[in-house]
Amino acid sequence: xxxxxxxxxxxxxxxxxxxxxxVGGAVMQLRxxxxxxxxxxxxTVSDYGxxxxxxxxxxxxxxxxxxxxxxxxxxxxxxxxxxxDILDPSYFSGEKTGDEFFDYVKRHWSKEETVGRVAxxxxxxxxxxxxxxxxYLDRIDIDLxxxxxxEWLDGAQEIANYLGTKERIREQLRRLDELFKxxxxxx
Amino acid sequence: xxxxxxxxxxxxxxxxxxxxxxxxxxxxxxPVQRFRVRLDSKADVDKAAKAHVPVYxxxxxxxxxxxxxxxxxxxxxxxxxxxxxxxxxFQKLVFHDGEALPNPTFEDLVVxxxxxxxxxxxxxxxxxxxxxxxxxxxxxxxVEKVLPLASRVRLDDFVPGLPVSGPALPRSELRREDAMVxxxxxxx
Numbered sequence: 001x002x003x004x005x006x007x008x009x010x011x012x013x014x015x016x017x018x019x020x021x022x023v024g025g026a027v028m029q030l031r032x033x034x035x036x037x038x039x040x041x042x043x044t045v046s047d048y049g050x051x052x053x054x055x056x057x058x059x060x061x062x063x064x065x066x067x068x069x070x071x072x073x074x075x076x077x078x079x080x081x082x083x084x085d086i087l088d089p090s091y092f093s094g095e096k097t098g099d100e101f102f103d104y105v106k107r108h109w110s111k112e113e114t115v116g117r118v119a120x121x122x123x124x125x126x127x128x129x130x131x132x133x134x135x136y137l138d139r140i141d142i143d144l145x146x147x148x149x150x151e152w153l154d155g156a157q158e159i160a161n162y163l164g165t166k167e168r169i170r171e172q173l174r175r176l177d178e179l180f181k182x183x184x185x186x187x
Numbered sequence: 188x189x190x191x192x193x194x195x196x197x198x199x200x201x202x203x204x205x206x207x208x209x210x211x212x213x214x215x216x217x218p219v220q221r222f223r224v225r226l227d228s229k230a231d232v233d234k235a236a237k238a239h240v241p242v243y244x245x246x247x248x249x250x251x252x253x254x255x256x257x258x259x260x261x262x263x264x265x266x267x268x269x270x271x272x273x274x275x276x277f278q279k280l281v282f283h284d285g286e287a288l289p290n291p292t293f294e295d296l297v298v299x300x301x302x303x304x305x306x307x308x309x310x311x312x313x314x315x316x317x318x319x320x321x322x323x324x325x326x327x328x329x330v331e332k333v334l335p336l337a338s339r340v341r342l343d344d345f346v347p348g349l350p351v352s353g354p355a356l357p358r359s360e361l362r363r364e365d366a367m368v369x370x371x372x373x374x375x
Contacts, residue, residue, distance in 0.1 A: 029258070032260070034257065034258070034259060034304070035247075035256075035257050035258035035259070037256060133360055134356050134357055134360055135306065135356055135360045135361075135363075135364060138305065138306060138339070138356065139306070142303075142304050142305070142306065145303065145304075146259055146260065146303075147260065178354075182335045182339065182353040182354060183305075183335060183336055183339065
């Protein structure tokens, strides 16, 4: 995905008054580790609650799938369609509220760039570890092969400490370690 | 004792272009000038390949042509025997069987992709089943010792007889991965 598309996705929601932080594969792409074909965006809990009203009545949105934790919108941009995955931070926020998590990411784990506010890769890996899907562990492993920094896992653990989700993340880290043994043979 | 590999350029063999050759310091007991090959651009790799050096630049463009859109830093595929004699700014991916280079088949590219992005390798296979030589992929996976990576993404779904080694991703998750990629294709 081109950075212009990421920017367009952010601008679209910001134009509706949303507070937005870029997460997911777009962050890894911007950091030079792989690429993505969709844009994952964190929004505040109240903004997440008004997605239906905003997305369903905008002619530049060609398709919408609303969900409890993630909603997907396809945005028409020129002759192309951009897939935006909008995430409710409450799903990942552990002992904190979704908005506390959003603010924490915004204040401590993101920075403003030309495409919009970009989360630290540690946030991306935290969400991948939190979701507990094996394929997300593979994605972390693949990112590492593309030059991602192992220290980002320390950041993910720091975020888990703040949110009180350390135990959940620790189990996934153990599985990730097991995966490294499988995928990094003698070569 | 350490094995040392280098290129030599005899009078009768002018195939290796001078611009990609890096002379090694001449040792007194070695009258023949030894070279290493330095490949820092696609053009360099093309020159080397033209001179039958077993190297290949594996990049996003190659993968996109096989129907999988994913950008990554280019990798230099190089045979194990020559790996130490080739210098490059590209990350080297070593092939045990140098015969596959410099003209890799689809199956060789799947093996390379397994080393870079196994989830992508599965999608490459899924999208190109018509041109897949299952026997060759089976052989290549075994020779290149990437069986755990192939098993992880269940390439045995497409290659009968491919042994399974190590834990595989749950089918439900692979179905989701497959569906995600296909839905993106339908949009384009």
